[in-house]
Amino acid sequence: MIDKWNLKNKKALITGATRGIGQAIAKEFISLGAEIFIVARGEDILNKQLKEYADNRHKVYGFAGDMSKKDDRIKMFGEIKKVWDSFDILVNNVGFNIRKKVIDYSDEEFNFLLDTNLKATFDNCRLSYPFLKKSDSGSIVNIVSVSGLTHIRTGAPYAMSKAAVIQLTRNLAVEWATDNIRVNSIAPWYIKTPLTEPVLKIKEYYDEVIKRTPMQRIGKPEEVASTAAFLSMPASSYITGQCISVDGGFTVYGF
Numbered sequence: 001m002i003d004k005w006n007l008k009n010k011k012a013l014i015t016g017a018t019r020g021i022g023q024a025i026a027k028e029f030i031s032l033g034a035e036i037f038i039v040a041r042g043e044d045i046l047n048k049q050l051k052e053y054a055d056n057r058h059k060v061y062g063f064a065g066d067m068s069k070k071d072d073r074i075k076m077f078g079e080i081k082k083v084w085d086s087f088d089i090l091v092n093n094v095g096f097n098i099r100k101k102v103i104d105y106s107d108e109e110f111n112f113l114l115d116t117n118l119k120a121t122f123d124n125c126r127l128s129y130p131f132l133k134k135s136d137s138g139s140i141v142n143i144v145s146v147s148g149l150t151h152i153r154t155g156a157p158y159a160m161s162k163a164a165v166i167q168l169t170r171n172l173a174v175e176w177a178t179d180n181i182r183v184n185s186i187a188p189w190y191i192k193t194p195l196t197e198p199v200l201k202i203k204e205y206y207d208e209v210i211k212r213t214p215m216q217r218i219g220k221p222e223e224v225a226s227t228a229a230f231l232s233m234p235a236s237s238y239i240t241g242q243c244i245s246v247d248g249g250f251t252v253y254g255f
Contacts, residue, residue, distance in 0.1 A: 004235040008033035012089035015039045015067055018049055020193030022093040024221035028229050035059040037080060041066050067094040067120040068112060077127045086134035089232045092121040093143045097158040110157050117161035125172060138181035139232045142169050146189045146247050166243050173241030182240040184231045189247030191219040214249030
């Protein structure tokens with residue numbers, strides 16, 4: 001019987017893979033037998049993690065680039081072609097937020113958020129298509145946010161971009177189903193990462209977050225990573241077009 005609960009012989013491209021959720025996904029995929037290609041802006045930390053994985057005899061590759069820039073996205077796929085002619089999994093994890101009221105955003109900030117959170121995901125999906133089609137069992141996992149599903153006072157452009165990626169997920173799931181490419185998204189609530197740490201240090205806000213979370217705690221990056229792994233395994237082969245909230249019950253909680 002084929003083991004449906006691992007990622008052996010799978011190749012995965014993971015963006016934003018050196019911190020927080022992305023790093024947890026990279027480690028989870030490696031532990032399950034995947035070969036990975038990781039992407040991040042910081043060259044030093046990228047090289048450090050590549051060395052760490054290689055020292056532990058894992059098959060890893062990497063690229064330092066800014067996913068908000070189209071030129072870097074194109075360069076990244078040029079590097080991928082040097083090592084793989086196909087791959088099985090794309091995890092779009094890069095994301096950024098600027099927390100302001102709508103009237104306070106500059107055009108530059110607005111464009112940067114859409115470039116980073118939406119256009120990068122859209123482009124990476126399109127550029128990955130020929131690689132995933134060759135795989136014949138492709139999986140795309142888009143890391144979005146509960147802010148794409150409901151209001152969480154975290155900034156309209158961020159929420160807009162995440163909502164758009166959730167809809168992109170649905171569209172691609174249907175459009176690429178006959179190419180055996182599944183497309184799903186994961187919507188985390190507050191997860192303990194370097195990006196959320198400054199906000200969660202504000203006691204009043206932290207207390208409100210906990211009050212509105214039925215499980216009464218902040219999530220862990222590993223809890224998102226395990227969901228990403230499941231959505232990439234043969235075990236989830238009939239799941240596509242879905243958005244799974246990893247949120248401790250936040251999105252279903254009412255008063």
